[in-house]
Amino acid sequence: MARLVPLAYAFLLTSLCPTVRAAKIFWASEPVAPGEMALLYGGDLGGVQSITTWPLEDGEPKEPRGGFPDAPAATVSVPVSQSSSASIKVPIPAAFQTGIFAVDAGGDKLLLNLPKPEWSQPERLLPGLEENEAAPGSRIDVFGRNFVLDVEEPKRALVLLRESATGKAIRLAPDTVERYRLSVRLPEDLAAGNYEIWVHNGHGGEWGWGGGAKLVVKAAESWPSTVYDVREFGAKGDGLTDDSAALRKALAAAEKGGGGIVYLPAGTYAVRESFFLPPKTLLEGDGKDFTWLQWPQNAPHAPSDFLPAVLYGGGRYSIEGLSLVVRNARRVLLDLSVVADRLLPVELAEEEIPAAFLKKAAAVPWETRDLFLREVRIDYLPFAGAPSREPERDPQWALGRWGLGAGRTRSFPSFGRRPQRGNFRLRVPRDAPPAARPAQRTDRRQRLFESDGRFFSDGSGRTLRRFPG
Structure with missing residues (x-):
């Protein structure tokens, strides 16, 4: 009986003290420039009083990599301007240069201004092809966000196709680049198969690749030409x-x-x-x-x-x-x-x-x-x-x-x-x-x-x- 008293007391404390859940960010207003306010949507954000942020260095793009970059010795702590359980507003330091910014908000981490390709379609649609499908040699339009951060530097953008089965990567230079759309021509000899589309906007070095959009490469349906x-x-x-x-x-x-x-x-x-x-x-x-x-x-x-x-x-x-x-x-x-x-x-x-x-x-x-x-x-x-x-x-x-x-x-x-x-x-x-x-x-x-x-x-x-x- 004596052993049950401490257990009951512990259970009572647990029920009276709700568990504090970690903050989670689902969406961010992008692109965001230095000196502008960033709006972060998510859950359990009411307890976030400040964020830690730092700009990523613009190095060689190399290949896409997973994980999250380590924080440098010098980071900036920015107080939250407005908060609720579902959203927070924070200013991006005006001293930063245009680029990709790492953000740590209550333990949840994200990269602001990272390219986000979402879907694609051939510039010229052909029979038998739907969205996210294209024929070898065709030019495709990729739609998403953050393909260009500085409108004066659209030529810095890169596209990378990664074959899902083998992981083989093919780097391509886009023909035209806008903030929310880019066009790129697929190689004539591109093998049929499933690919991932990755985009780099010229910032963030090896951490600056954003991807996930799927692309199926296959031949278009042939219609009679009589x-x-x-x-x-x-x-x-x-x-x-x-x-x-x-x-x-x-x-x-x-x-x-x-x-x-x-x-x-x-x-x-x-x-x-x-x-x-x-x-x-x-x-x-x-x-x-x-x-x-x-x-x-x-x-x-x-x-x-x-x-x-x-x-x-x-x-x-x-x-x-x-x-x-x-x-x-x-x-x-x-x-x-x-x-x-x-x-x-x-x-x-x-x-x-x-x-x-x-x-x-x-x-x-x-x-x-x-x-x-x-x-x-x-x-x-x-x-x-x-x-x-x-x-x-x-x-x-x-x-x-x-x-x-x-x-x-x-x-x-x-x-x-x-x-x-x-x-x-x-x-x-x-x-x-x-x-x-x-x-x-x-x-x-x-x-x-x-x-x-x-x-x-x-x-x-x-x-x-x-x-x-």
Whole structure:
């Protein structure tokens, strides 16, 4: 019994005196310059009264190393200006030079201004590649923080690829460097595999490497390069003749062949119906100022004069180098993934999608991928002309808000899941900047996706967040 009394007393003291937990920092405001205030977020920071900090020396970068640098003989103790359990504010000594600063806050250590590459994507996206994937020889954009601390010295930045399996390191010089983005070209002979991306901003010596971003190097998916010239299928391109049948036949031939290039030479192609873009098919013109695909521009007389959409697809298609002029349609492009993802209710699918196209929707996954629009101008003009004295009686009134509601209060996005910037059907800027094109045309069979452009897909979250405009 006598032995139980001390144990009970000890238990009581433990319960009355809560355990003091070590401070933990999750995030820091970066980059931070000498003389500026650093904001550190974390947990159990209320007890931190001061931090210990020192600048790292700018030596030879060498190779990335683990651990944390030892504190020198001379460090600076900085009192906390403002604190709570979740955050503290501390000033960086103005006497420091621009660089990487080691910080010890209540036992938790971190390096301020260390480069932090987070993710990457090819500068020119290709079929079969997602974010953090690229083909050998391609130029990639790396996104993160602290790639440049001094805007006058961007050439000091370095990139290092470390192969995950072997640890082999390849050092590269970036082409362009900004504070939150850099671009670098991968070697043509880079072996396929998994890599880590490390970045050095020219400060901190061997401790100045920041990494962790993953990169998968692999070949892009190959799409058929057979050319289907619409003029060989009877198209005139004179702006007067109805070229609907010729375009439909060319697209059908590409679909039968497993994909290819449906080519529209310079001209104005007048069409009157909706078309399905088969998988692995590129609908290509001679440039948005030279090839025009034009639907009727007459004033509508009734809501039934509006097509549900002029173009349909099920993923893995591209539109490049032409202009689309659309007036009497509720949408420009409707991807069939809206059926699989139930963004378009089943009861509306039959009236919104032609029966011939609706059959194809069964094979379309809910997460569409590989949709490319490059050097494309879209003139969507459903409200061209002046409204009548009773606009509620105009055919356009039934379109709903912004001409996209299909006559109902609810509007359905055209690309599938997670619509970006409202419910707009049209996913390209009205006059997006033209993509870079070669001065002379090369062999069409070798240039399936040659010009630069933007990627439009609902299949990868980060890509949608990077939608321009």
